[in-house]
Amino acid sequence: YKVVITVPESATYKKASLEVSLVIAKRELIVEIDNQEVTYGDDEEAKTYELIAGEKAFNHKDEDVFEVVRSEGDNAGTYDIYVEIINDNYTVLFEKASYVINPKVVVKPTAITGLVYNNELLEGVKDNEGYSVEDGFAIEADTHIAYVSLDSKQNYVWEDGTTSDLEIEYVIALRQIEVVIDDQEVTYGDDEETLTYTLSGDLA
DSSP states (O other): OOEEEOOOSSSSSEEEEEEEOOOOEEEEEEEOOOOEEETTTTTOOOOEEEEOOOSSSTOOOHHHHHHEEEOOSSSSSEEEEEESSSSSTTEEEEEEEEEEOOOOEEEOOOOOOOOEOOOSOSSSOOOOOEEEEEEEOOSSSEEEEEEEEEEEETTTTEETTTTOOOEEEEEEEEOOOOEOOOOOOOTTTSOOOOOOOEEEEEOO
């Protein structure tokens, strides 16, 4: 700031002015920020820190002076945590900390067993959070292949640490029925008899 000091003219003094500078130094604070680690999909964690040196003036609260924030991003990765100054009358010294978002671990799906043909669409591999299944349903009795891939190879990882796509076989078994044909006996010249049988098991 510029300050002008003026001496009025009198019988003893001549009128004079002097311009001087008044410097109000910024109040210095030192903040230590904590590193943080979360898993993809978790709620955002509050940023923690400690004021290790310096004092605030006029009963200022921390939030009146500065804010601890992190760089933008929601995907798995490492982000900076740092200080943004709100009150320009302060200098805040700090070292950046790390905010780590780890990929979420997903259990590999397995084939559903015990499937038997019933002329309906059957699920051979279940879809779940973190991955998608293609060709996971089928009707015909046969060995089928489902193709499984993580929804994001950045944000999800299989429990063994890999991210590769999977091919999973599942089997729809033949439906078993038993037909017992009845013996029949006729005399030459008689009308043809209807053939009869007994069916065990349900038809789909």
